[in-house]
Amino acid sequence: MPLLRDEGLAAAFDHASRSYDTLVAANPGYHAHLRRSARRLGLSHSRGALRVLDLGCGTGASTAALATVLPDAEITAVDASAGMLERAxxxxxxxxxxxxxxxxxxxxxxxVRGPFDAVFAAYLFRNVADPDAVLDAVREALAPGGRLAVHEYTLSGRAAHRAVWTGVCRGLVLPVATALGDGTLYRHLWRSVVEFDTASDFAARVRSAGFQDVRALPLPGWQTGITHTIVARRPGTAAETGR
Structure with missing residues (x-):
């Protein structure tokens, strides 16, 4: 069965939106990790009226993390799923x-047009048909010197971490999601991680898209080696935009 894409994936998220918050709340560290990744943007609210794009906001967990970490920022939150966006x-x-x-x-x-001081993308890139095209769009939307933080299930490449991910999905997530009628989506989400870039491969992809200062940073807890924050910067300086 191929991975879900475009309208099919958006429709699956629409259907799952009613129970999505309940499922992610059962994931230890989920919200704290989003806040940690938001802090890794390296922005300070003392800089003034920052413009931040939350790309793939889902039901708003990433938006809430950004709003907490950057209380004065102007946040534009975007998602393809009408159901998820309605919840958010x-x-x-x-x-x-x-x-x-x-x-x-x-x-x-x-x-939705830039320039943005930062783009935050949580659990997005492995679910788009063309991640390179999205990276190009993000680069264009950022101001020179603007920051990118990608919070994503990107495996380390170690067999043990892949086994933990598969075990959690098959043993816990998929049975619950199937009982809720969303098994198709969560099977896709499991496979999308297994078939996507490793953290180092995705970091290389970001570099190839023209970003600088690219780093893949781990997250703690059971997600170690499974979830990473990939941070990067568009070349140039913020002074070039007059911001």
């Missing part, structure tokens, strides 16, 4: 947080 937008948010429905590949068509 229905939560209480401070001023300066907006939600837009759009695929990551077609931001400009939805009126």
């Amino acid at each position: 937008a229905g939560k209480p948010w401070r001023d300066g947080v907006t939600f837009v429905q759009a695929p990551a590949e077609r931001l400009a068509e939805a009126g």
Whole structure:
């Protein structure tokens, strides 16, 4: 069975949106890790009115992490799934947080335009049909010197870490998701990690897209060797934009 893509994947997320928050809340460290990755952007709210793009915001967990870490930032949160976005937008948010429905590949068509000081992408890149095209779009959306943080299930390459991921999915996640009627989506999510880049391969992909200062940083807990933050910077300096 091929991986879900485009409209099929968005529809699967639409269906799963009603129980998504419940499932991720059972994942130890899920929200704390998103906040850690948001801090790894290396931005300070003392810099003034930062513009941040939350790409693939889902039900808003990544948006909440950004809003906590950067309380004064203007955050544009984007997702292709109408169901996930409805859940996100229905939560209480401070001023300066907006939600837009759009695929990551077609931001400009939805009126999402840079320059942004930072782009945050959580659990996105392994689910897009063309990650290189999305990286190109992210690079164009960033201001010179702008930061990228990709929070993603990217395996270390070690067999033990792959075994832990498969064991957690088959033993815990898939049985629950199947009982909720979302087995197809979560089987896709399991396979999307196994078949995607390792952390080092994805870091190399980011470098090839023209980013600098690329690093793959581990996260603690059972996700060690399974989830990483890949941080990078668009070449240039923020001063070139007058920001």
